[in-house]
Amino acid sequence: MNPAVETIVSLLILVGAAFALLGSIGLARLPDFFARLHGPTKATTLGVGAMVLASSLHFSTTAPGLSLHEIAVLVFLFISAPVSAHVLAKAALHRQRRKDDR
Amino acid sequence: MKRLLPHPALSAAIFLLWAALSNAASVGALAVGALLAVLLPAVTRRFWPDTPRLQRPGVALRLAARVALDIVVANAAVARRVLGPLSRLQPAFVEVPLDLRDPFAATILASIVSLTPGTVSIDVDQTRWVLSLHALDAPDPQALAAAIKARYEAPLKEVFAC
Amino acid sequence: MLNFAIETGFVLIGLAMTLNLWRLVRGPDATDRILALDTMTINAIALLVLFGVRAGSSAYFEAALILAVMGFVGTVALAKYLLRGDIIE
Numbered sequence: 001m002n003p004a005v006e007t008i009v010s011l012l013i014l015v016g017a018a019f020a021l022l023g024s025i026g027l028a029r030l031p032d033f034f035a036r037l038h039g040p041t042k043a044t045t046l047g048v049g050a051m052v053l054a055s056s057l058h059f060s061t062t063a064p065g066l067s068l069h070e071i072a073v074l075v076f077l078f079i080s081a082p083v084s085a086h087v088l089a090k091a092a093l094h095r096q097r098r099k100d101d102r
Numbered sequence: 103m104k105r106l107l108p109h110p111a112l113s114a115a116i117f118l119l120w121a122a123l124s125n126a127a128s129v130g131a132l133a134v135g136a137l138l139a140v141l142l143p144a145v146t147r148r149f150w151p152d153t154p155r156l157q158r159p160g161v162a163l164r165l166a167a168r169v170a171l172d173i174v175v176a177n178a179a180v181a182r183r184v185l186g187p188l189s190r191l192q193p194a195f196v197e198v199p200l201d202l203r204d205p206f207a208a209t210i211l212a213s214i215v216s217l218t219p220g221t222v223s224i225d226v227d228q229t230r231w232v233l234s235l236h237a238l239d240a241p242d243p244q245a246l247a248a249a250i251k252a253r254y255e256a257p258l259k260e261v262f263a264c
Numbered sequence: 265m266l267n268f269a270i271e272t273g274f275v276l277i278g279l280a281m282t283l284n285l286w287r288l289v290r291g292p293d294a295t296d297r298i299l300a301l302d303t304m305t306i307n308a309i310a311l312l313v314l315f316g317v318r319a320g321s322s323a324y325f326e327a328a329l330i331l332a333v334m335g336f337v338g339t340v341a342l343a344k345y346l347l348r349g350d351i352i353e
Contacts, residue, residue: 006265006266007265009266009269009317010265010266010268010269011269013266013269013270013272013273013314013317014269014272014273016273016310017272017273017276017277017280017310018276020276020277020280020306020307020310021276021277021279021280021283023280023303024279024280024281024283024284024303024307025280025283027283027284027287027299027300027303028283028284028286028287033293033295033296033299036287036296036299037299039303040299040302040303040306044280044303044306044307045306047310048306048307048309048310048313051273051310051313051314052309052313052328054313054317055313055316055317055325058266058317059317059322062320063322067322069322069325069329070313070325072329073309073325073328073329073332076329076332076333076336077306077309077332080332080336083336083340084302084336084339084340084343087339087340087343087344087347088295088298088299088302088339088343090343090347091295091298091343091344091346091347092293092295094346094347095293095294095295095346
């Protein structure tokens with residue numbers, strides 16, 4: 001395997017894993033639910049996205065032919081993350097209001 | 103043509119997705135993709151709301167590039183805030199009055215806001231046309247709202263001409 | 265170098281999983297737990313991708329894709345349940 005490609009793949013994996021960890025640190029550390037929502041929706045999505053990209057690059061250079069199907073996971077993650085964050089935020093707001101009413 | 107492909111953009115997306123999933127390995131796989139690209143929009147036609155036409159593909163591409171760059175660059179800023187002292191954070195709920203009047207464009211704007219770090223969209227009020235969002239650290243909510251309007255809403259408005 | 269990156273990646277994602285687990289146990293609200301579960305699913309995708317690269321096999325990829333789809337549907341279904349007390353209206 002080409003050493004330059006190997007360096008890029010390794011870097012993408014390391015940076016991606018670091019961002020994923022960062023998202024979880026945010027999830028564990030931040031004080032209230034709406035703040036906690038920030039970590040996983042962005043840092044984790046970006047981190048895992050970088051790792052998926054690394055996998056695509058790795059298999060495109062080691063196996064014959066391009067390996068594009070990882071891109072499908074990437075696209076799906078980036079479409080689904082804001083939607084689940086939005087739905088969760090709505091649910092949290094709903095529960096908070098109901099608690100305040102009681 | 104219009105009856106065969108009611109949503110050309112959707113058909114193109116399905117075809118590209120299928121090509122990616124099957125690694126574009128063979129002519130057969132591409133043929134199946136083309137078949138799905140014609141069949142799926144036709145079958146699910148009734149579920150799709152009237153989506154506005156893409157008026158300016160060039161602006162759309164530039165917006166996509168800008169959003170991708172923002173996601174990467176601004177994630178570093180959020181990283182600093184998550185790891186730094188929490189007492190200095192100023193979380194805030196911000197309401198952004200929208201100029202858009204289209205549910206589809208508003209949904210895209212909400213998704214962009216959620217993906218760019220520091221903000222998560224919470225609700226799109228389609229009677230008052232207000233986007234409410236939560237910002238992790240917003241010392242100046244008014245400036246944030248203005249920045250979102252200028253940076254993302256104005257190009258979107260141009261793209262869909264609504 | 266690639267091996268080092270993969271091993272480190274496993275450690276970092278493992279730490280992230282532990283933090284998610286802590287939030288899952290701790291709560292305090294149901295929405296926090298759903299968020300923790302969602303994050304765990306996405307991290308599991310990362311683990312599967314890493315396994316795939318290390319094993320040099322793209323067979324792990326299908327599992328990752330299915331996990332991505334099912335995780336999203338599960339999160340939306342749970343949030344919808346909290347919102348309406350019903351999943352299918």
